Amino acid sequence: MSIPGPEPRPDGGAGAIAAAGGLHTYQLWLHRSYGPVVRFQLPGADTAVSIADPVLLEATAHLDKRPGQLFAFLDPLFESGNPQVMPADEHGPWRRLLLWVLAGRPSHERQFAQLAALANELADRWAELPAAEPIALQHELTALSLRMICEYALGGDTVAPDGVVAAFEQVLADYLGRLYQVSTPGSPQDQAERTERALAYLRATVDQVIAAHRSGSRAERSDLVGALLEAGEHPARIRDTVLAVLLAAHHTTGVAVSWTLHLLGGHPEVADRVAAELDRVLGDRAVPDYADLRRLPYLEMVLKESMRLYPPGPYGARETTEPLALGPYRIPAGAVVFYPIWAVHLNPDVWPEPELFRPERFTPERVARRPRLAWLPFGLGPRACEGAALAMVEAQLLLAVLLRRFRFRPVPGQLVTPIERFVLWAAEDIHLTASPRGIR
Numbered sequence: 001m002s003i004p005g006p007e008p009r010p011d012g013g014a015g016a017i018a019a020a021g022g023l024h025t026y027q028l029w030l031h032r033s034y035g036p037v038v039r040f041q042l043p044g045a046d047t048a049v050s051i052a053d054p055v056l057l058e059a060t061a062h063l064d065k066r067p068g069q070l071f072a073f074l075d076p077l078f079e080s081g082n083p084q085v086m087p088a089d090e091h092g093p094w095r096r097l098l099l100w101v102l103a104g105r106p107s108h109e110r111q112f113a114q115l116a117a118l119a120n121e122l123a124d125r126w127a128e129l130p131a132a133e134p135i136a137l138q139h140e141l142t143a144l145s146l147r148m149i150c151e152y153a154l155g156g157d158t159v160a161p162d163g164v165v166a167a168f169e170q171v172l173a174d175y176l177g178r179l180y181q182v183s184t185p186g187s188p189q190d191q192a193e194r195t196e197r198a199l200a201y202l203r204a205t206v207d208q209v210i211a212a213h214r215s216g217s218r219a220e221r222s223d224l225v226g227a228l229l230e231a232g233e234h235p236a237r238i239r240d241t242v243l244a245v246l247l248a249a250h251h252t253t254g255v256a257v258s259w260t261l262h263l264l265g266g267h268p269e270v271a272d273r274v275a276a277e278l279d280r281v282l283g284d285r286a287v288p289d290y291a292d293l294r295r296l297p298y299l300e301m302v303l304k305e306s307m308r309l310y311p312p313g314p315y316g317a318r319e320t321t322e323p324l325a326l327g328p329y330r331i332p333a334g335a336v337v338f339y340p341i342w343a344v345h346l347n348p349d350v351w352p353e354p355e356l357f358r359p360e361r362f363t364p365e366r367v368a369r370r371p372r373l374a375w376l377p378f379g380l381g382p383r384a385c386e387g388a389a390l391a392m393v394e395a396q397l398l399l400a401v402l403l404r405r406f407r408f409r410p411v412p413g414q415l416v417t418p419i420e421r422f423v424l425w426a427a428e429d430i431h432l433t434a435s436p437r438g439i440r
Contacts, residue, residue: 005039013041024314024420027340044069050338054371063318079236083244098386112290119401134431142254149249155222167198259310301362311377314342406434
């Protein structure tokens with residue numbers, strides 16, 4: 001059976017994607033128009049098949065190859081090869097190592113106090129703002145989440161963490177600016193020189209961490225760098241891994257928390273229930289302990305429902321290495337299998353009234369009745385995000401600290417439009433006001 005989809009266009013599909021407002025919204029239109037499995041044109045790919053049915057996605061969960069052409073824009077960032085498209089035989093051991101660090105409870109517990117201190121510093125600063133002054137959530141929270149992942153990946157006594165943050169933001173702004181054709185200050189040559197200096201600074205900083213580990217002089221060690229050294233990884237691979245972790249992690253947490261606060265600002269009854277849970281669990285404390293996170297089930301449901309409605313990464317992709325049977329369809333080898341995460345999360349066959357914000361969708365009973373891959377903000381299979389567990393810890397911590405101390409309200413007349421900028425961003429940021437709840 002042939003896979004349904006739009007007629008081919010001479011521009012390779014670029015015009016249709018642009019007309020829809022981006023690939024993230026084009027996917028929604030494709031699946032509304034043609035059903036759960038769609039063939040479509042994707043610039044740089046001869047055959048692309050998008051799958052919005054969580055049951056059919058199970059047949060693709062074993063795929064362990066990413067399409068290199070879709071990630072090629074990141075190649076110049078890395079010295080030892082782009083980790084996003086690392087061959088499967090190299091990727092397996094590397095992934096197991098990252099999971100041991102990023103998904104491990106011992107590492108989370110060791111780093112939690114420092115992460116909590118950073119979150120509380122932000123809350124202290126917001127508490128000093130005038131009552132009606134809007135906060136640009138995405139700007140503020142992605143900067144904080146980058147600071148958090150820097151502390152986590154490089155260790156708590158990193159020299160000049162603000163310098164690392166600034167350098168990484170320069171690199172990311174340059175790469176994403178070129179990818180999305182967004183103008184940046186200065187000439188292309190000036191921008192390239194600034195980015196090269198920033199990359200050199202980041203690599204030199206990682207080398208300092210490596211040297212300190214080897215000398216045994218480091219008071220607060222980086223679990224990530226230490227694990228990579230113990231595994232015998234060479235310095236270039238260690239530098240690349242740290243950059244890959246910063247790239248993957250820094251936007252995810254800040255964007256997820258921003259969208260969650262945006263939704264709570266529009267649903268005060270849900271915000272009240274979260275605040276009551278926090279008050280009950282934390283008592284007179286303003287900041288949770290690591291163990292407290294497990295005692296905040298409603299907060300977790302709110303975060304998961306927010307990530308359903310606004311997944312930080314709106315899509316993913318794999319490449320078939322052999323023909324693949326997908327229900328009544330057959331996908332050839334060498335095809336791009338597209339994971340339209342946002343469309344899966346808005347599939348009305350799985351999520352009744354999918355546009356509505358309902359945290360109760362994530363009670364254990366309702367989760368058990370849904371297909372396993374109905375909610376996949378971190379991807380699926382052997383290329384799923386290694387930092388998923390850490391991202392959830394950071395997001396729940398940030399939300400707990402901020403919602404314990406503030407009530408957030410939307411700025412009147414604000415239009416919040418999701419756009420795709422490597423993550424699901426808001427075009428003009430998300431502006432809310434924060435009223436202190438009198439808890440410090």
